Amino acid sequence: MLKSSSLYYAIVIMLLSGILLSSILFIENYFFQIINIHYNSDKLIDFNKSSINYSLEYFNSIDTTYSKFEPFNNNSISLIKRMDWGYLDVLYCTSIYKKDTINRIGIVENYDKDKFALFLKDNNIPLSMNNCIIKGNIKLPDAMFKQLYLTRENNGKNLIRGKILSSEKFMFKAKTFKLPKVINDTLFFDRLENKVEIYNDFKNKPIFIVLKKKHKLKNLIIKGKCIIKAVDSIIIYPTASLEDVIIISPKIIIKDNFKGSLQFFAKKDLIVGNNVQLKNPSVLLNFCDADRKLNVLQIGKNCNIEGGIILNDNSFGKNSIMKIDKNTLITGKIYCNSALFFKGNIKGSIYTNKFIYDNGEMKFDNALKDITIDNTKKINSIILKENVSAGYYKIIKWL
Amino acid sequence: MKASSLIESLISLTIISIIIVVSMLIFSNILNSRYNISYFQALNRIEKIKTLNEKDKIFEKKNYKFKEYIIKQEVIPYRDNTNLLELKYIIYKGKENIKECYYLVRKR
Numbered sequence: 001m002l003k004s005s006s007l008y009y010a011i012v013i014m015l016l017s018g019i020l021l022s023s024i025l026f027i028e029n030y031f032f033q034i035i036n037i038h039y040n041s042d043k044l045i046d047f048n049k050s051s052i053n054y055s056l057e058y059f060n061s062i063d064t065t066y067s068k069f070e071p072f073n074n075n076s077i078s079l080i081k082r083m084d085w086g087y088l089d090v091l092y093c094t095s096i097y098k099k100d101t102i103n104r105i106g107i108v109e110n111y112d113k114d115k116f117a118l119f120l121k122d123n124n125i126p127l128s129m130n131n132c133i134i135k136g137n138i139k140l141p142d143a144m145f146k147q148l149y150l151t152r153e154n155n156g157k158n159l160i161r162g163k164i165l166s167s168e169k170f171m172f173k174a175k176t177f178k179l180p181k182v183i184n185d186t187l188f189f190d191r192l193e194n195k196v197e198i199y200n201d202f203k204n205k206p207i208f209i210v211l212k213k214k215h216k217l218k219n220l221i222i223k224g225k226c227i228i229k230a231v232d233s234i235i236i237y238p239t240a241s242l243e244d245v246i247i248i249s250p251k252i253i254i255k256d257n258f259k260g261s262l263q264f265f266a267k268k269d270l271i272v273g274n275n276v277q278l279k280n281p282s283v284l285l286n287f288c289d290a291d292r293k294l295n296v297l298q299i300g301k302n303c304n305i306e307g308g309i310i311l312n313d314n315s316f317g318k319n320s321i322m323k324i325d326k327n328t329l330i331t332g333k334i335y336c337n338s339a340l341f342f343k344g345n346i347k348g349s350i351y352t353n354k355f356i357y358d359n360g361e362m363k364f365d366n367a368l369k370d371i372t373i374d375n376t377k378k379i380n381s382i383i384l385k386e387n388v389s390a391g392y393y394k395i396i397k398w399l
Numbered sequence: 400m401k402a403s404s405l406i407e408s409l410i411s412l413t414i415i416s417i418i419i420v421v422s423m424l425i426f427s428n429i430l431n432s433r434y435n436i437s438y439f440q441a442l443n444r445i446e447k448i449k450t451l452n453e454k455d456k457i458f459e460k461k462n463y464k465f466k467e468y469i470i471k472q473e474v475i476p477y478r479d480n481t482n483l484l485e486l487k488y489i490i491y492k493g494k495e496n497i498k499e500c501y502y503l504v505r506k507r
Contacts, residue, residue, distance in 0.1 A: 010410065014414050021425055050502055
């Protein structure tokens with residue numbers, strides 16, 4: 001039977017309310033802790049974004065080893081460094097605030113409109129054009145161009161929207177690059193199995209895949225910080241899924257319908273088939289074998305390539321050619337210090353030693369037909385020159 | 400049922416009143432905390448202002464009113480760099496400064 005005793009009741013009520021109040025206090029305390037964690041992580045993200053903005057503004061002066069940066073003098077530290085990844089520049093930014101750390105890595109490109117839509121070295125041959133559209137300022141030998149007459153009927157007019165200036169007798173040298181070397185403590189394979197899948201984060205050391213024989217890349221997935229190096233040649237099929245990787249080989253053949261976003265470095269031949277789609281940032285580079293009779297960088301029909309196409313011949317065009325076929329759209333830059341057979345279209349700029357137009361019957365020096373060069377819009381493009389002070393650097397891809 | 404003594408009743412009344420006072424204090428403290436829903440909405444508003452400003456590249460000293468808060472946006476040149484700006488957001492509740500956020504943006 002329940003006894004009438006107010007003191008007991010009071011004690012029971014006190015205990016119950018004690019439990020209730022302490023649980024409320026506990027929940028409040030827990031809630032504050034969560035708020036603090038969120039607040040600190042928000043602050044850390046802001047510091048990191050701020051540090052990236054700062055790094056992009058001073059991109060040319062950033063070192064290849066980590067340097068410390070304090071954005072707001074309030075115990076937050078950022079470690080910044082840049083690294084070459086083939087022909088591209090990669091920015092690493094690690095921000096530390098209290099016990100938390102955030103890491104971000106991105107590919108940096110120069111987001112700007114190039115000064116010139118076309119630069120043709122002064123080789124004493126005037127440029128002749130037929131049915132060409134050029135939007136943007138151009139530099140041509142003697143600041144002039146002629147009409148290219150092929151037949152009596154088919155002579156389309158040319159449209160040039162921009163200034164025509166005199167070009168110089170020398171082309172600027174393209175940015176030097178160091179091909180990554182196989183280091184002892186990095187992983188490497190000497191063969192690739194069918195259906196292999198390799199993913200490597202950019203925080204890690206690169207994975208080297210060194211192939212000793214002629215190799216076909218098909219039915220595989222390789223993404224991230226990986227370098228595929230072949231001693232002889234590599235053939236890439238559309239069933240290969242490749243992203244952010246570097247391919248180095250004397251001969252590289254990309255088969256029709258391949259899609260990806262990667263960098264190719266060839267020493268002898270780089271042949272791209274038809275309907276190939278390479279997303280930004282992609283690089284096709286042939287650094288030409290000086291002892292070889294002819295080195296070729298060739299891009300087929302109906303391709304869509306975003307990034308840079310570079311033919312860097314140290315003998316300045318004596319033993320190399322670049323060919324870009326009909327209906328191919330390049331968004332970015334073309335650098336060719338040799339002869340360029342150009343029949344495609346470009347949103348960006350072309351820097352070349354000379355053009356050659358081949359209609360199957362005859363070859364014309366410094367001639368162009370049915371092409372469009374449009375440099376009116378700002379695009380993300382690879383950095384061709386060393387230490388570009390002008391322009392606006394931007395992260396175009398987070399890794 | 401037995402009746403309780405006067406002393407017992409007094410003690411229990413005292414305990415209950417102490418409990419009521421303490422619980423009221425705790426509840427009022429929690430309810431009047433600076434971290435209520437509107438505070439988080441004000442923080443979200445800062446994020447929105449920041450994103451829009453960065454998108455439109457319009458950076459100017461401005462005050463935004465949001466419920467019981469005033470969000471003050473200050474724009475300070477960053478360490479002699481003409482292309483970098485330090486955005487400082489201060490949330491005021493009345494005259495009390497309850498939060499400050501810093502952010503570096505690029506003018507271009």
